[in-house]
Each structure stands twice: as C-alpha cells, then as structure tokens.
Amino acid sequence: MQMLRSAAAKLGGILCISLCMVSIGQSQQPEVDPVDLSVSPSGEAQDLHLEVYINDEPTGLIGSFRQLPDGDLSAQPEELREVGLKPMDNARDQDGSIRINRLANVEFRVEVETQRLYIYTDNGARSAKIIDANPRPEKDTPKPQSGYGAVLNYSLFASTDDLMSSNVKPFQGVSGGFDARFFSPYGTLSQSFTANLSQGELEGVRRLNTTWSFSDPERLITYRAGDFISGGLPWTRPVFLGGMQIQRNFTLRSDLVTLPVPVLSGTAAVPSTLEVYTQNVRTYSGDVASGPFEVTNFPVFSGQGEAQIVLRDTLGRETRTTVPFYSSSSLLRKGLWDFSADVGVARRNFGTESNDYDDDVMGALTTRYGLTNWLTLEGHLEGGADLVNGGLGVAFPLGAYGVTSLAAAGSHHDGDTGLLLNGSIEMTYKNRYTIYGRVQHTFGNYDDIASVTASDQLNYIYGVSGLPAISTRVPKSLVQATLSMPGPFEGSSMNFSYTQQTLESRDKSTIVSASYNQQLFKSSSFFATAFTDVEDSGSFGIFAGLTIPFDNNISVSTGYEQTNDGPSGFAEIAKSEQRVEGGYGWRLRTREGETPDRYASASYRGRHARVEGSVQQYDDNVRATAQIEGAIAVAGGGVFATNRIDDAFAVVDAGAPGVDVSYENRPVGRTNGRGRILVPDLRAYEPNTLAIDPANLPVDASIGSTRDIVVPADRSGVVVNFNVAQTTASALVSLMDAAGKPLDAGLSGRVGDAGEEFVVGYDGEAYISGLEAKNSVSVELADGSTCTARFAYQAARGTQVKIKNVVCQ
Template sequence: MRLLSRRLGGRRGFTLVFIFALLGMVLCAGRSRAGENQTNLQLDVVINSVPARTIGSFVRFDDGRIGGTLEELESLGLQPGPSHRPGEIIALDDIPTLRYRYEERTQRIFIAVDEAGRKPQLFDAGGSSGNLPKARADPGAVLNYDLLSSTSNAATPRLIGLGNTSLLLDARAFSPYGTAEQSAIVRTGPQQPAQATRLNSSFQYSDPGRMISYVAGDTINGGLAWSRPVRIGGLQAQRDFTLRPDLITAPLATIGGSAAVPSTVDVYVNNIKTFSQDVASGPFSVNNVPLISGAGTTQLVVRDSAGHEIQTSAPFYATSSLLAPGLSSWSVEGGLPRLSYGSSSDVYVGSPVGSATLRRGIYDGLTAEAHVEGGAGVINGGIGGTFRTGTIGVAAVALAGSGSGTNRGLQSYASYETRLFGVSISASSQHTLGTYDDLASATAKLQNIVTLNGGLQNLNGLFNYLPGSISSLSNSFAYVTGIYGSARAPVALDRITFSAPMPFDPRASLSASLVGLRDDAGNRSNIVTASYSRSLPYNASIFSTVFHDFGTKKNTGIFAGLSIPFGDSASITTGVSSGRTGTTGSVDAVKSLGPEPGSYGWRVHDSEGASSYREATASYRSSYGTIQAGASQAGAGSVGSLELRGSITTMGGGVFLSNWIDDSFAVVATGVPDVEVLSENRRAGVTDSRGMLLIPTLRSYQKNKIAIDPTNLPVDDEAATTHDIVAPADRAGSLIRFDVRKETTAALVTFIGPDNRVLPAGAVGHMTGGVEFVVGYDGQAYIKGLSSLNEAEIEFADARCRATFAFIPRPGEQVRIPGVVCQ
C-alpha cells in the first residue's frame, strides 16, 4: 500500500509540473506577442477584387505580418472563427481560408477569401418590431346601445299595433388600470312588463409588455381544436398576441445566397415583391420573409449593376396554426360554470371548474400543445401537436382522456391540410371511445338541477346562483331533452373539403365537402355538399350549391343564382332554391351602408314560390348614430321595424354622440372650435364649440396618426404641435390634447436699412430680452414676446445694426409693423 501511494504521488507531482510548465510557455508567448512592435495602418480594403468602399484599421508586426481586431475584421464581413476573444488582434496569416497582399504605395490591402471565411450579411424582411408607442387608456366611459322596436298586425285585418321592443346595452368604463364592462338586454312587449337580462360582467387588465391579459368576471375558458370551451364566472389569465400586432407569431422563412459583386436582392412570394435590398459582395441571408397562408413559392433574384440576374426558387407551406420556435400561447382559468347564458334561466352553479391550455413552438415545423380541465365531477386532459410535412402540408394529432366517477373515455383527433396539383384539401377526424366527458358535457348535466329543482338563489335580481350542495346531485338525473339531449362530444365527426379552380376555365372554381356526424344519442348525419362559381364580365358572377344528407333526416337541396353589381357598393342577386318544402325563387337588391358619416344603404328582397317573403329596409349613418327602418311581409302578416344604433361617450369633460364603438377611439381637444382634424391623413371632422372631437374608429395597440389643420386657427392662435401618434388600449380611448394658445405678444416686423432697402434674408437678430429671430424674405421677421417698446440687434454680412420699435397688441389680428429702420 505504501509503495502504491508513492507511485501515485509521483505521478501527481509530474502532472502538476507539466501543467505549470505549459502555463509558463503560454504566458511567455503572450508577453512575446504583446511585446512585438506594431505599426497602425489605415488601409483601403479590396475583398475578392471588389472594393469594400471603406477604410479598415490594421496593425503591422515587425515580421511584416498584418492583423486586425476581431471586431474590425467582422465589420469588413470576414469571419475569423469562433475561438477568438473580443479585442484580440488576429493575424490574417492565421486565417486558413484567407490570403492577402499589402500594397504599401497605394495603402491598400487586397484580400482573397472563400465563402466559408465571409460573414453573411443579415437582413430582416419582416420590418422592425417593438417600436410601437406605449398604449394609452385615459379615464372615460362608453355606452353602446341598439334600440329595436317592431310593430305587426299578426295576419289580422286590424291596424298595425305595437309589437316588441328590445334595447341592447354595452357599457364599459376604463382607465390606465383596466377596463370594466357590463352588457345587458332589456325586452318589453304588449301586456308584458320590461325584463332585463344581464349578459357579461367583467374587469380586464392587459399588460402589452408581457402580452398577458387578466380577466375577472364572465369569460370563456381557453381551448384547442379538439376541446370544447364553456362559459364561467371567475378568473382568467392568458397570453394575448393582439396586444402586439407587430409580432408575427407563425414561423417565417429564411432564404439566402451569395453575390459576386455588389448587387440588389429582390424577394418575391407568389410573384409579389415583398423585399428589396442592396447588398455588398459575399454571402447574405434574408430572415423573417412574410409568407401567405397555404402553399406557394418564394423566389430570390440577385441583380448586379450590369443587369445580370441569378434566380432561385423554393416551395413553401405556411400556416398560422404553427408557432415560431420558443413562442408560447397559454390560458389558465377557474370559476363557476355559467348555464343558459342570455336567458331568464341564466345561472352560476356552485361547482367550481378549472382549465389550463398550452401551445409552444418547438421548432419551425413543430408546435406542441396540451389541455387539462376538471370540476363538476369530471377530469379531462390531453396532448397533441401540429407539424409541417415538408413543403406540401400541415398535420395535427391529439389524444385526450377523461374520467367521471367510474366512467372512462378517450378522444382521438387528427387533421391534415395540403395543396396538391392546384387542389386545396382539408380533412379532420375526431372519434371518442368509451364514456368520454368534458366540462361541456358535465356542466350540461347541471342544467337538470336548474329545471327540476328550482333551486335558484336570486342576487339583486341580476345574478342567479345554484348552491354546490344542489349541483352535486346532478349525476342522479338523466340528461334533459332539447339541446342537452346529446351534450357529450360526438362519437364520430369526420370532415373533408376539396376546392380548386377548374382546369379548363380559370374563372371558375369548384368545391366539395363531406361531413359525417354521429352523436352520443345515435343520430347520424352524412352531408355531401358541392359548390360551383364563375366570374363573368363586369364583375358579375354565377353560383350554385347542392347538398344531400344520407343520414337519419335524409334531405336534399339545391340553390343557384346570378349576382350583378352596379355602382360602387350595390348589387342585384337572383336565385332559385329547391328542397323538401318545394321550390322558391328570390330577388335581392342591396346597397351596403358605408362606414363614413353621411352614407346610406337599402335592401329590397322578394321570395315567391313554396314560401313567400318580402322585405324593404333603408338605413342612414350620421356622425351621431345609425338609423334603419324597414317593413316585411310573410304570407298575410306584416311587420314594421325601426332601429337606432349608436353610442354615448364621455372623456376629458365632454359628452359625445357617435356610432357604435367596437374597438378604440380618441378624443381630440384643441380648445378652439371649427378646427379640422385628420385621422391617417383623412378628414375625421371639425371640433365642436368646446374645441373637441370624437374619432370613434381607431385601431387598438397600433399606430394611429392624428393631426389638426392649423390653417383654420385664428391668426393669433399657435399650436405647439400639429400631429400625434397614439396607440389606444383595447376597447378604451385616448385623450389627445393639442396645446393651442393665444399668442398676443407677437408681430410680423419688416426691417430696412438706412438706405431704405430691406435687410437680407438669413440675418440673425436678438431682442434685448434674449429672444432670437431670423429675418426672412422682404426683410420680415416673426418675433414673439414683444412689449410696448422693443430693441433689437441684427447681424448680417459682417455688419451689425440696432432697431427700436413700439408694439400694440390687437387680439384676433396679425400685428404688422412695417418700415423699422435698423442702423
């Protein structure tokens, strides 16, 4: 043992001596290199016989070798290798793929290097992202309303009497801390008291930086193509890509090549130019090429100054169902299930449920996904993935399982979409095995308790609650009839769709689909549909559709028609349909209502045959809302209707009437009436008597350019700025203030010299108070901050003079002071 220890100790000592010797050699070599004399050179660079058009910083060692820092060589497009440190001086002789020649007389260096030694030039075809202005939500509130009233004679000879009236209300209040929303519908009718039905109550806060939205209140849980969402009242947090509209979530293409000489690179996607860039000689790469969904071809064109072109093409298949690598989409929520939404039986059930969903891009061609949910006596979970099959299509597969008491079940899902030989094909198949349950079917069982127990507890007349002690009895009741008769996921749901242009007629297209459905109650539907359409001269078109159901309800139908547009937004459509109830012919003439105030629209419809129906409506959109009136007749009965739709908005101390506000808006405040306001360089209106204007159609979380036209301002008014870029938050508003103020201490002064000639343009002057001004044409200068008596000193062409003048303000007028002598 002692002998072995000595031997090991000897080996260890030898190893340490060797390591120290090696370190010493390295340090000595480093000192030797550091001690070499170096001469700094600034050289004109020529790479592969092409001038780089730049001056490079190099050093020359005593032995004649030339080198440069890692950063300098990379800036010249060279790639020394990965084993070098920042700031290190690298001898060009040590780069295996590089040769050079130094021409001392002309102070140039000629470098020859192959493609492996060149650093690719990187370009981004997707444009810059993350440069959006910070989203704003100034305090305010919006009340959208839609009032619909109808009258009818109910197919009797009586005079038209009062029918039903409904009022849809959508209110929201917002601030930088979030948006509170409440919607409801109020109904009334003959001999029927007014009844209010609450729809949604929620509070939402969004974090654009992290792309996360938080919701408290009514919401719908997240899901995937193979899951079924449900309504709940509770809490939700989710990834929200709409907070970053500049972010492209799908994987984008990267294409590249090499230019022998400085050239122009053009990128085409399906023969449409999407990117152009001048490149230096050497390799290059274009990242984030935006693609069109579906199959297509990218083309790269490299063109030099002599017009020589090199073209390369590559097929692709793009889809929004894939996520870019490293990008995640998720949703987590929990709360009480909500049943019978929008009806008088609307109720929250005291049986908490929760769910979580995740999708993540693994790499360009694969996105993984998972979903889990539980509560109301069921637990369900599954995993899946979406993957690209080369350049011809995208496939998705998933498998989910459930457990509910002693019941177990599985659900499989598969889909594929592709485009082959000009034919677009989309297919999907979903099947269940055993007793498969999810939150949708489990909460549908709870509807029995609402119907059979009458155990609702009413809170303030708007919120109905069913205690959990009652809801736990749901398993002892069978499914109720109606829409809840087959609440479980379909036992089988298979779909396939084909669409393609006609090979012998490029103006015509044909599509066909097959849907096979078998629900949990044993009902079957096997529906085949085929459609044909063809464009005609003058933008007219013909179309036809035929379907047949081979399932339980066997039915066949056909519809064919002709559409002829006239004008910019009007069209006439005629058609004939035939089905189990008979044959009906129809004529429909429509003029669409435009989005701008002052537009109008109308519709006239007539159907005759197996069923007769006639209708006529007219609508008008103003700056304060939209009105629509109509009348219809079916058989011997007739109905008249009147609809008013708009919004009431308050912000910045003002109240505004406008059209329905779906998204974001802005209130412009100038403090001056009759100022023209522009939105994206289009006229949005003029300010009212308070100097305010509501712009109801902005894009949330995107750049919106708002400007005012200063030509309508009074001559003594001055705006600090005439435009602003704003990005309102979702369903919120921004208050844009243009600082328009009175300028009553300014005048347009004309300066002349002792010879009675105007001073030259460009002369610079200073007031005694320190205000600087510049003399323009005709000796005129616009000067602010004037007092009753003023003194100015002006310099021009190596000369200097002084001038004194009086000033008397005249509100509402441009004060002009002519003939001020400067001497």
C-alpha cells in the first residue's frame, strides 16, 4: 500500500456523524453505467496499481488489485479494508481474495488513462478509518536504561526523656530506618532494616525486606525473588511471602491505556477537521478523510465522564456530539491480560521479627482478562499444605453510570470446606452523586493462605498465655455502603458511610459515619464529621473545624472534638514545606481538654538532607525530638549526599563546575567542583528531559549537546554525559586573500590533508579546532581553486584564542 497526499486538504460540504456505531445519514450514491473492463490481452490475470476514489472523493491511497481473465477486479481483504471497503465473506474467492463485483451496493469503473479506480457505494459497505488518538512513541524514543551503583536511604530519629524531670538525660538513644539498594542492567537488589543505638551500644537490628527485582518493558513483566506481597483481587487477601514472583506490570508502558475506551465512530461527508474532547480537555486533533471513521485509544479518566467529538469543514461549519461513558480500574481493555504467579513460604510478624517464616510452601495465581470492553474475567487459585482455594469473578459496566463485580470462591483445608460470595457496585450520576456498595459473606469454614499460615502460631501464643484463641479467617459477613452527594448550599458536599462486620467469633461491629464540607471565602473551608459504633454505645466521635489558607503556604485551622475521652478544642497554624532545595516549614498546635497536648516543630530541606525538630508537651511531660533523613548514592564514578531517593535518579555530567542544570524546564541546582550533580525524583519508564545552561561553561569548551531525554529503569540511576570538554587546541582565525580582503562567507576548509573541517564565516573568520603549534589549512574557493594558509598557534586555557590577518594564497 502506498500513501499519497491529496491535492486539496479539505472540501466544503455537509457533515454527518454517527456515534457508538449508530449511523445518522449516508452518502448519496450516483447512478453509473455497468462496468465494462477490457479482458487482458494475454487472457491471463494481471496486477494493477490504481489510485482509489470513493464517491468521487480521493482517498489519497494507491491500492494493489488483480485484474482477472474475465475482466473483474479482486483484492486482498486487508488491502480492500485499507482503501475503505468492507471485505464481505460472501464476496470471497477460492484463493481468499475479495471480488469487488460481488460486494453489495458497490459499483466501480476503471479509468485506464489516469490509472484510477472510481468506487460508488453507501456508508454501509465502507470500512471505518481507524484513528489512534494515542499512538505508541516513535522508535527513536530512548529505551529504559540503568547504570551500576547503589543508594542508601536513611531516616534517623532521636528523642529526650521528660525535660521536666530532675535527672533527665537528653538523647540517650537513636533509632533509624534504612533502605539500601544495588542496581544494574540486570535488576535491583534491595535490603531494608531498622536499628537502635542505646547507651552507646547497637541493639535491636531487624531485617525488613530483601528482594531482587527485574522488569522487562517489552513483555511488561516484573520478576521478583525474596520478600514480596502476593497478587490479589478485591475479594482475596494478599500475603507476605518469601519466594519468587512473576507479575504483569502495565506501568512499564506509560503510554498504555488499560481502561476500556468507549468507541467514538462517525461519518464525514467531506474531508474535515476532527477534534476529540475528554472531560472538556482536547485530547486529539487531526484531519479525517470523507467516510466513516473510528477514534480509539484516547485518554480517559476513572469514573463517570463524557467525550465530545467535533467535525469542522473548511467553511467553519461544525457538528458536535457528546457520548457519556464510565471507566473503572475494575475493568480491563479488550485483549489485555493481567496476572501474578507467586510461590514461597508465608512471612509472619513483619517489622518485629527478622526471619519468621512458615514451614509450608504455598503458591498463588491471580489473573484478569479483558474478554471484551464490557466484560472482564477474574480468577484466583492458591494452595499448599492441604489447602486448596479457588474462585472466579466477573466485572462489567452498568451503561454510562457505573460498574459492578461478582465473585465466588471455595476452599478445602484439613477436612473443612467453605464458600465465599462477593458482590460490589459503584455508580455515579451527573458527576455529583456517587454510590459504592459491597456485600461479602462466607459459609462453612472458608480458609486461605492468610488464615492457614497464621492460625497455628496465634493459637499457640494464645494457648500459652491463657487467652482465648482468635480466628484469622475472613469475616463471616461484611457490608459496606457509601454515598457522596452535593450539600444544600453552593460549594458544599456530604458523605455518608455504613460498615457492618461479623467475625468468625460472632463479634459484630456496625459503624456509621457522616461528614459535611463547605467551601467558604478565599478557599477557606468548614468541615464536620461524626461517627459511632451502633453495637458499642461508648464508641463515638464528633469533629468540626475551620481551615483558612494564607499566602506563602501558610494555613490556620481551629475546631472542636468530642469523643468518649471527653471534649477538647484545638488550634493550629502551619507553613507547609515545599519539596525543593531550601524549602522549610513549621507548625504550632495546641489541643486543650482534659489532657493538654501542645506541639511545635520546624523542618528544612537542604541539598544533602532534610532535618526536623519538635517539642511536645503532653499532660505534664515535655520532650524534644530530632530527625534527619536523606540518601547517599554511589553512581557515575561519584558519591553524592542528597535527599531521599524513592524512585529513579540521574547523575548529570556537565564537564565543568557551576553549570546550571534543569529537569523538565525546572532548575534543580548547579554542578559541583567535578562538574556533576545528582538529580532525584525522575519517573521510571517515562521520558525525562534534562538540560544544562551553557552560559556558565568556559569559552573554550566544546559542547556535545545541551538537552537529553532519558528513560530510567525502576529505582535505578543513569548517567547523563553532555560531552562537554575544554578544547584548548582551537582558535578563531581571520582569513584573507593576497589582496587583504576577507574570504567570502560559506567557503569550506580543512586542517592539513585529513584534519578537522571548518566553514568560513563573516569577515573571513573561521573557528578551527584540532590545531598544533604550526598549522597549514586549505580553503576551497568559489571558482573551484584552492588556497593555503599557514600560521602558528599557542594555547591559552580558559580564553578564546584569536589569530588575525592570516593570508590564504
């Protein structure tokens, strides 16, 4: 298939449009004489390449057709669909090609002189032109990359005893949380732990996670070995395992739309301009040829929304049509497959024990599949140690108003069987009323990995202590309902929630809550919340307050609280800290009631770490705390102290100290004495733009580029080298002819026989590099002849060497 551009970009006319596959209008089909093609002179089939016109409108396409011995035309199905016709099965020939004369409501003629094929038909026989509103990035987009290095995130915390005590010993100990990781192109190995230092001795070291992970962005799969959380669904209970995991990871493709996208289809009577708006934001704009079309893969937002499609002709006349839709993370787009395969031993007492693992190996498989855009299938299977648990579920939309899901699962363990039923619904009406409901109930003795691996240990602990054993099974019943709606006044909203839970032990709780929010003057707001446990009259609470924002990120809040501990009032003034170097914040808060609670804190974010200090009075006790958090990174041949690095980062090598570096057009700092700077908070698996300002570079520096786009891998570091070098072997040379006239601008030259090439600029000046103490350059003149110039050169580091009046003859 060859693409041609039409001579006329747009033609005037009347537009007709259909949405969601409903046609509103058709092209008018003219009367034509029966087709009379000449039989091939050789009596054999021959290949033809014809420019295709449909209803006298050019498609801008050249199609490959085959003229049969009887004079008829045929084409391959994909070729026919590409030029704009539906390849109907009843027109299929024995070799799989489509005979055009057998297509219903299709007539054609061939204009031999111009090699054109004129097709006349209605919209019912035409194939829709597919318009991808969010195509994949170009192939030249950088692939995800990772260097070699390590990062240690740390958070150190210290506090005093009661400062009012006569024998107070301030800061007797320090506790810390640490997260270390080693990254390479072969994955990332992470290790986190906590440690306590008391009375000068190290104690209480506890290991948290030890995990190796590797992501494959081509297959959208992440592999993990070590400690991880198993995959799950809304009606399952994920567990902490030590073992191996293979998991689908859609976040490795930032351009991938996983939510079902509504079909926007229509028909343009003439070539037109097409615009698509989602939630009043233009998400696509382009030209569309005459005929039917479908817009796919345009960005959508979770929840209720609407898409508007606009067709505009060259005269400015436009047609607008709105299509409501509902998107939810519960649904997968047609053809997408999500899964997680896990195997390992359950880990218990995370955070308090370093190596408490169950003895039995368990496995779990969780999957979701978008069967259609309106039906997502779910499945879950887990087992091991005489446990078998499996279930199926479905999720489907309720028109443009919501989505619902249903699931059922069964289990068998140690002779006991159980059943779980789960159903949920979420709905939105006019983007103002939102309802969510969920009902779950178990029958018999329903078990899963969480209950089986935890029950033995808990039963042992409670048996030894003499306390009654507790059940770790899924609650017998769970009912949840929430309602969000606008309030009685402009700028107000109300929320109501109901949660009822019945445990295996028959203990029951029914919590009801209500909240009200009211926007007031200058972004101020009033809030009120109340809750109670219907089953426990002593469990209740009422909160009400007012928040007033001011300039410089300062806000004031005041309010009243009433709980079963008694009434209290509070007042607070705070300045929020900005996540930039030099950002600072502070907070003053007092709560007055039966037990006074007063608090003051201040924080500062520097280039190398973030520090915070506070003083708190609770009742008659007063204590002070101090905290410092940051990171140490080893990458790109350097060691950097910086703020905490939770995702990817880059080491920028600008080749000189004091060079300004920006990230996404936002200044992030200047390079250090070695010409480097660490830029944190890059987005993994997404394009990140880094740039340098060449204004502070030495005048004799050679710059490879000032802007680069990198795509780092998960929690890894990349080195961005702008190839800046100080080229002391260069000079600005003024060249003139034998008569003393500067050489003409635009002439090209070369140093020696095979040295650096250069171009002569205005006034005969040429920037020439690759020089030595004595140099000979040749310049090709306009008449084809060549002149030669000789001059001496002496380097002057840090300045631009200029050599005047060099004669070329």
